[in-house]
Amino acid sequence: MEPAAVPLEFPAAPSHRGRVPWLRLLLAVFLLTFWIPPTTAQFAIVSTIALEGQDVILRLRNTPPDVTGFIWYRGIEMKYHNFIGSLARDSSEYLTGTEYSGREEINFEGSLIIRNVTLWDLGIYVVVAVLPNSQRVMGFGQLNVFRE
Template sequence: MEFPAASTHRGLVPWLGLMLAVFPSSLTTRIPPTTEQFAIVSTVAAEGQDVILRIRNSPPGVLGIFWYRGRVVKDSNFIGYIALGPGDYVTGPRNTGRETALFDGSLIITNVTQSDEGIYLAIALLPNIQRARALGSLNVYGPPCVSSS
C-alpha cells in the first residue's frame, strides 16, 4: 500500500505545497548557520575618510570589547575597551585620538591614513570570564595618481 501523501511516480510531495501556502512565514524566519562566527567586517576606505570597523555575529551576553591593532594581544597594540552596558571607554597606547568604540562595540576611526591600514583584533568579554576573538582588516587607498605627460 502506498503512502497517500507522496507519489513515487511524480517525485513530489503534494502536502508540502499546501504547507508552504498555509505557513509562508516559516520561510522568512532566519536560522543562522552554525558556521557564522564573531568577526570584524573588513573595510576598504579612501585616505581622509571616517570608517567604522563593524562587529558581525556578536556572541550573546557580551560585556565589553577590547580593540587591538595587529593579530597579537599585547599592551603596545591596545587601542581601547568599551563596556557595553554603561558605555565607558578606556583608551590604550595604540589609540591616536582618532579611534573611538561605539555602543555596539564597533570601532570608528576618523580621518584614516595609510598608517591605519592593517589587521585589527577585537576580543569580546563574555560572562564567566570567557572570551571570543575576531579579526578583520582595514585597507586604505590614497588619492589617485595623476601623471603629467
Template sequence: MEFPAASAHRRLVPWLGLLLAVFPSSLTNRIPPTTEQFAIVSTIAAEGQDVILRIRNSPPGALVIWWYRGGVVKYSNLIGYIALGQGDYETGPRNTGRETTLFDGSLMIRHVTPSDEGIYLAVALLPNGQRTRALGSLNVYGPEGVQYT
C-alpha cells in the same frame, strides 16, 4: 532474503514507508543550526574618510570588547575597550585620538591615513569568563585609487 515484517505479497508494510518518510525529517529538526562566527567586517576606505570597523555576530551577552592594532593581544597594541551596557570607554597606547569604540562594540576611525591600514583584532569577554577573538582588516586607498602597502 525478505524483510521479516513484510508479507509475501508486500501488502502489510505501509508503516515502513511512513517510518522512512518521518525519521529523516525528525533528525534534521534536532540538529541545531550552525552559529556564525564573531568577526570584524573588513573594510576598504579612501584616505581621509571616517571608517567604522563593524562587528558581525557579536557574542550574546558580551560584557567588554577590547580593540587591538595587529593580530596580537598585548597592551602595547591596545587601541581601547568598552564595557558594553555601561558605556565605559578607555583608551590604550595605540589610540591616536581618532579612534573611538562605539556602544555596539564597533571601532570608528576618523580621517583614516595610510598608517591605519592593517589587521585589527577585537576580543570579547563573555559572561562565563571566556574570551573570543575576531580579526578583520582595513585597506586604505590614496588619490587615484593607489593602495598603500
C-alpha cells in the same frame, strides 16, 4: 564455424558495477557539505576598504549575545603595545591604550570608528568580545586604506 565467445557477465550488467555506490555516496557527501549551512557563525570584523581622509567604521559580524564589553587591538598580537581601547557596556567605562591616537572610538555595538583614516591605519585588527563569566571570543579583520 566456431561458436561466438560468451561474455563472463550478464550483458545488461555494467562493467564498473562495484564503483557506482561509492561514487554516489561521495557525490552525496560533497553536495551536503555545501548545501547545509554551518551551525555556528564566526565572530569577526567586517573587512573594510577606505580612502585616506575618510571616517571608517570597522563593523562586527556575528556578535555573540550577552556581550559585556569589547577590547580592540591594532595588529595580530593582543599585547599592551597594540591596545587601542576597551568599552565596558554595563558601566560605559572607556579605556584607551598606546595605539589610541584620539581618532578612534568604540561604539555601544562594539564597532570601532576611526576618523580621518590614514595609510598608517591600514592592517589587521583584533577585537575581543568579553562575555559573562570572563569568557572571551576573538574576531579578526582587515582595514585597507588607499590614496585618492
